[in-house]
Amino acid sequence: MKQIITDFFSFIKKPKDFQYSGIDKTYKWKVFFTLFIFNICFTIISVGIISVIEEFYPLDHKLDELDLSPLLMLLVVSILIPFIEEVIFRLGLRRKGILKRLFTVEKWSKCFSIFTYISVLIFALVHGTNYYFDNYWFLLLVPFLTLSQFASGFIMTYLRVQFNFWIGYLFHATWNFTAISLTILPNLFGSETIINKETYHLEIRENSPFQIKDKELIFSTNIDTIYQLETEGNKTEEILKAIHAENKFEPVSDYIDIKFTSEKGIPTDSLLHILETEGYIEKKAKTN
Structure with a gap:
């Protein structure tokens, strides 16, 4: 050698x-x-x-x-x-x-x-x-x-x-x-998060990168309140862009599927906080 x-x-x-x-x-x-x-x-x-x-x-x-x-x-x-x-x-x-x-x-x-x-x-x-x-x-x-x-x-x-x-x-x-x-x-062995509350139901699944799916992204919002978010086969950064959070957060997991429903809705920031707490996204570092 x-x-x-x-x-x-x-x-x-x-x-x-x-x-x-x-x-x-x-x-x-x-x-x-x-x-x-x-x-x-x-x-x-x-x-x-x-x-x-x-x-x-x-x-x-x-x-x-x-x-x-x-x-x-x-x-x-x-x-x-x-x-x-x-x-x-x-x-x-x-x-x-x-x-x-x-x-x-x-x-x-x-x-x-x-x-x-x-x-x-x-x-x-x-x-x-x-x-x-x-x-x-x-x-x-x-x-x-x-x-x-x-x-x-x-x-x-x-x-x-x-x-x-x-x-x-x-x-x-x-x-x-x-x-x-x-x-x-x-990301091969993706994590899964399921949260059931009186006001909302949330499922988050981290995808295997080899799992090819047809893309689906459905969401319903009103100002800063989100009522529905269902995604499949999308990159996490695409989800963040859809709910206008790409400037504040960046992906930790490249691909996640989300199923969120709430009749009364919750603040978008609250949903992002859950995603951050569960380790799927993180706040962007501040730049000068």
Whole structure:
């Protein structure tokens, strides 16, 4: 493992288009899993840095706004996007095909480091567009927000050069699958809340992200009083928008179904307080 990490850092220091030619058929998988573990450790550090940044500069991730079913999102993020990115950023990092005609061995050797650094740099910085930003000072934060992409970019480049395109793609797909699954797993076993009062009946069910339903959203309000709210298959943020609470609260649970009925009605704030108390939503952090 130590030698694999040493060889990897040697590649970062001086990238070379040199393919593994040993006879150990398991070596590429040793490299794969060693660098996967390394990337996990590095990402933990990166997440810590991002958490510190969020204390001073609240971040909104565009992935949260994608109107896709969780299963479709899993397929897109872990299969389609990695393939597209590997083709764009790393397919051409071997002297093959047309590149063999355009570059002599000497020219390619001189240019390869530059091509590698440019590829990794652009790959990482492009992921800064995953965030919404409202001023150009945000650009100063992008290198810190994309530290994980810098590391994984070098890893996938190393795998692509040392072995082949497909093992680099497999790493990318496996990494994205792991990351998106970890965001989904907490919701797999959704909680349930049932409250029966003299003045209202409320049922709240947290959905499994793999449970695909037809969307339904019915509500009845009068000024700040709510009489009926029935939802199915909607994102929590969509429910908050429907009752005009998106500026005050944000989702903790991505998908919830609500069945609320009250003849006399209750204040909308009271319903939101229940959702907050039960842990389905939380108040937005105040920003300056």
